[in-house]
Amino acid sequence: MSVNPAYTHASAEDDVPIKNWIALIGGLIGAFMAILDIQITNSSLKDIQGALSATLDESSWISTSYLVAEMIAIPLSGWLSQVLGKRRYLTWTTSIFTLSSLLCSLSWNMTSMIVFRAMQGFSGGALIPLAFSLVVQLLPLNKRAVGMALFGVTATFAPAIGPTFGGWLTENLSWHYIFYINVPPAILLIVMVRYGLDDEVASFSKFKKADWFGIATMGIGLGCLEVVLEDGNREEWFSSQFIIALSAISAVSLIYFVINELQHKKPLVNLRLLRDRQFALSCIAYLILGMALLGSIYVLPLYLTQIQQFNAMEIGQVLMWMGFPQLLFFPLVPRLTQIIKPKYLVTFGFVMFGLSCFVNTHMTIDFGGQQLILSMLLRAVGSPFIMVPLSLVAMKNIDNHNTADASTLTNVMRNLGGAFSIAIIATLLDNKTREHLSHIKESLPYVSTKAWDVLREQQSYFMQAGSDAVTSIQQAEAVLLDTMQRDAAIMAYNDVFLIMSIFLAIAAVLILSMKD
Numbered sequence: 001m002s003v004n005p006a007y008t009h010a011s012a013e014d015d016v017p018i019k020n021w022i023a024l025i026g027g028l029i030g031a032f033m034a035i036l037d038i039q040i041t042n043s044s045l046k047d048i049q050g051a052l053s054a055t056l057d058e059s060s061w062i063s064t065s066y067l068v069a070e071m072i073a074i075p076l077s078g079w080l081s082q083v084l085g086k087r088r089y090l091t092w093t094t095s096i097f098t099l100s101s102l103l104c105s106l107s108w109n110m111t112s113m114i115v116f117r118a119m120q121g122f123s124g125g126a127l128i129p130l131a132f133s134l135v136v137q138l139l140p141l142n143k144r145a146v147g148m149a150l151f152g153v154t155a156t157f158a159p160a161i162g163p164t165f166g167g168w169l170t171e172n173l174s175w176h177y178i179f180y181i182n183v184p185p186a187i188l189l190i191v192m193v194r195y196g197l198d199d200e201v202a203s204f205s206k207f208k209k210a211d212w213f214g215i216a217t218m219g220i221g222l223g224c225l226e227v228v229l230e231d232g233n234r235e236e237w238f239s240s241q242f243i244i245a246l247s248a249i250s251a252v253s254l255i256y257f258v259i260n261e262l263q264h265k266k267p268l269v270n271l272r273l274l275r276d277r278q279f280a281l282s283c284i285a286y287l288i289l290g291m292a293l294l295g296s297i298y299v300l301p302l303y304l305t306q307i308q309q310f311n312a313m314e315i316g317q318v319l320m321w322m323g324f325p326q327l328l329f330f331p332l333v334p335r336l337t338q339i340i341k342p343k344y345l346v347t348f349g350f351v352m353f354g355l356s357c358f359v360n361t362h363m364t365i366d367f368g369g370q371q372l373i374l375s376m377l378l379r380a381v382g383s384p385f386i387m388v389p390l391s392l393v394a395m396k397n398i399d400n401h402n403t404a405d406a407s408t409l410t411n412v413m414r415n416l417g418g419a420f421s422i423a424i425i426a427t428l429l430d431n432k433t434r435e436h437l438s439h440i441k442e443s444l445p446y447v448s449t450k451a452w453d454v455l456r457e458q459q460s461y462f463m464q465a466g467s468d469a470v471t472s473i474q475q476a477e478a479v480l481l482d483t484m485q486r487d488a489a490i491m492a493y494n495d496v497f498l499i500m501s502i503f504l505a506i507a508a509v510l511i512l513s514m515k516d
Helices: 005-012 016-038 042-051 061-084 086-105 108-136 141-172 184-195 202-210 212-231 241-264 271-275 277-306 310-323 327-336 342-358 370-392 401-462 469-512
Strands: none
Touching: 016 061, 016 086, 016 108, 016 141, 016 184, 061 086, 061 108, 061 212, 061 342, 061 401, 086 108, 086 184, 108 141, 108 401, 141 310, 141 327, 212 241, 212 342, 212 401, 241 271, 271 277, 271 342, 271 401, 277 310, 277 342, 277 401, 277 469, 310 370, 327 342, 327 370, 342 370, 342 469, 370 401, 401 469
């Protein structure tokens, strides 16, 4: 990959040209938008579902279509930026992202919404690795931690405030505004990038000589895998012929993709970078980070909705405690990386994140919004110490020529981690809830006196409300069953948080095991 002279100059001098900063901030705005749009629709799914007359299963594809397209776009971004040049590619992909956002707001049925969300995800998927590449290529080593801190804000702050922002827009305006909101920053991004980056000559010869087999197998493999992970639990996994077929296609495609990439002279993604132990371990850490980031954003609103009956705004008011406090810590991290070795900062971040999950392993019905604030704050402290130093750790042995490929791999691993965690959490919640409910029913005879007292109290309440004796006992039994199911679900959520804390502890150990 040819290196722009401005990049070389920035690497050689301590003073970064103002044009580079403008281009970098423009790229980070794009990454922020793309990551924000993954989560921003979650608080508005019911409103969109009602407006487009869709079923619950159909509305789930609003998120799935975006994630599938984004997953395919991320590995293509490095190659396309070489073919078209970063300036031209960022301009084109941002324009498509803006257009598809407007089209989403104009959707007339669920099919059109899914198509436009896929367009949005494909164009937005390119913005994330490109922003990361700009940090490495536009900034010298002594300024790179600052750039990584800014990138960290986009990667951890955006998903944290996505449901909050989406809920506020939907409650106070309408669901259409979650798409309108992309237009002003997109225009700003295009202006900043076109000013800050020099134009590069398009290399269409690379387009003709592209690794087309790798592109095809990667697109099919990752696309099918994402659909399996998103829809597997709803389709009861391998009891569904649809899931079995997609799993087989994904496995075969990805195996051929890996073989092709290792043998190809100019592969789509340079998997040989994984031979570097530090980079390979960092990729595993990114996988676990993705599991924790998107997993917690998925499970917390689910808990607050199912157990505490919170609406979108109330959920947002809880989740903001994991988002806004991060802004206080990100400015400190670049300075700390000059004093403390990055791997120790990453370890601290994973420990704090793991602790934030662990304090949620003993939840009860009284564990509502106020009780979750401590875990939110612990995560807000930990996240900045992961994202920035982990980028430095991962890129330590990677030269500028391989930055695009390295960025692609780390972003794919983070996204895959998120997809895996959502699939695992959904399955665990179903299975563990049934398991705990069965255990509660089995133990009921041992507390039969108390159970009968509760039933009699409930029956008396319903009889006073006007029900006859037979109806009142049926109503009392239904209330008792609902209570049992609720308690079983809370226990399942506790199990999920425990598993997340274990994975984060493993990540901390992996990072700590790296050589200095």
